Amino acid sequence: MIWQALTFQLGYNATLVAIGATLLGIASGVTGSFLFLRKRALVSDAVSHATLPGIALAFIVMVALGGEGRFLPGLMLGAALSSGLGLIVIGWMIRNTRLTEDAAIGAVLSVFFGAGIVLMTVIQSMQSGRQAGLESVLLGSTAGMLRADALVIGAGGALVLLAVLILRRPMLAVGFDPDHAAVTGLNVARTDLAMMGLVMAVTVLGLTTVGLVLIVALLIIPAVTARLWTERAEVMVAFAGVAGGLAAYFGAAFSASAPGLPTGPIIVLASFTLFALSLAIAPTRGGLASLLKQSRFRRRVHRRQGLLALALGQPIHESFTLALLRREGLARADGEPTDTGRAAAAKALLDEARWAALRADPAHGLTATRYDGLTPIETVLTPDQISELDRHLPRPQKVI
């Protein structure tokens, strides 16, 4: 069943949903990574919750005008208007009051959502039956998705991607360093506005698939996942698009494969699974990588300390150090150094003495900060500088 869902064999409707969701996932991953770079990830939480009163009002207006209340483009317009208002209110609060951004986000999201809930109960009492399914905007439901809806989502996602392609340079510049971007002549406020507009568009597009409570996950998690894999912004944006698209595709397919698997939560959990995997195995920031790095560092420290102990003729009590030196053929089992061990030990001691001389000399102030007890001095000084340093060293002593 799941295999059929993944290969688009569950019928026309499920295929449509999977394609629409994948496009949405790509668009939200890409858009979300700019938001993440700008360090405003949680603004999307307010944006998404603030859509609810707009959706409800749009429904009421469309029914009052005698139309179909669940007309998706109409609901999307209402959602965009009220989340736009929410963004304006957040901006006003931060500029004009002493409240910080997190408080403004929380206040707007809870109050707008509360007002939306009030309007939803108004709708429930308006005409029984006709509001059926409006609750699906909370947590997303692709079960009753129409062909037109899927087309709207797909086209919207493509438009968002196009806009990102055009705006990526200013948005990256502002994301990295808004002050520098302003100095280079970029209009930071307008760029932020464009970014927020894209976030809003993704949120509105995601209403029917993921639902407004969880769309924020699709904006944040792929971006964070991508951040684990690369230090380059453009790569990260592309990667976030892939991660978001994959999560949405698997999520939509999986949720279509059995009943009782709501689309939104499944997509979020798929996204988190990708994140957790990345956290484990990503090359530099991953858990495995940092464990390796840590053990490599530990070995360097033990090796150096062991060599210094050999050089000074001190016994080595630490069994790990001894094992390390033995494995490299630097020491014997009883802790006595081999010939290569003696040479390496003398080298380490000389290195340490040179560093001591360097750190005592104010002229080398800046270089001295590089001292960590591990770095060989040849990597920071030229041979000329080293021989200059050596003139201040005491006479060489016989090692052991």
Add this chain to the structure above:
Amino acid sequence: MMGAEFVALSLTPMLIGTMAAIACALPGNFLLLRRQALIGDAISHVVLPGIVVAFLLTGTVAALPMMLGAAGAALLCVGMIEAVRRMARIEAGAAMGVVFTTLFAAGVLLLEQSDTSGVHLDVEHALYGSLESLIWLDATGWSSLLDPVALAGVPPELPRMALALAVVTLVIGLAWRPLALSTFDEGYAATLGLPVRALGLGLVMLAALAAVAAFDAVGSIIVIAMFICPPAAARMMTDRLSRQVGWSVVFATLSAVVGYTLAGYGPLWLGYNNSVSAAGMIATVSGLILGVAMAAGPCRRRAGAASAV
């Protein structure tokens, strides 16, 4: 409106709503000042998976396992946020966004997958509660307040919420000085030997307790709104912490009472028959109060900011 019907239908929900609002607003003051306002948001989301897991493990909707489950989920959430933030080396806001959406999604999925048809545990209830249903059927009028037989029939949420409020008030009262000190200057508090980390975690746990108790009765909308809006409005009124807490209690009470009244009776006054969501209305009123405070509060601007532009 003030007759027997009021006591039976509106008094208990109003009281529960008010106590829930105050219980959330009290720790909310400190969260706001610590710039952790959104921790309240995260906690109120993860209460759902906690409650669902507790239900799946025990098979009942009894208060104690629910409380424990939700508190456990709050702890897990805070721990996971910290772990994600450190391991992935990302900002706290993004880490929060990763964790609470995932836990909430897991809660929704568990709920959909398990058979909870016999108990009232569903996502809509979790979001906006059922304040209106907490009626006191045994009450026949104001005299019932003195009637032990009738009092035995009050909804169990009432004493539970009262207990939670008492605990929150007591803990904040007892820990007032260290809490205030570590909120304003954590470094200084640490040099005095105060356990700042434990205080921070304790505050989160206190918020979780308030959230769980309130969530049970009124849903997570009120919880988030009350964590943030009354303290934020109070912040516009004064520069002193003790007065800010006082104001926030006033605003929370006002939101709950006015919000509940508007939700229950407002549509009737306008000529409609049905009431609207009380939880949503209470959140809306708290937002309106915040709006007024932001427009006219004496201390609304940042210290040092120009008073007129």
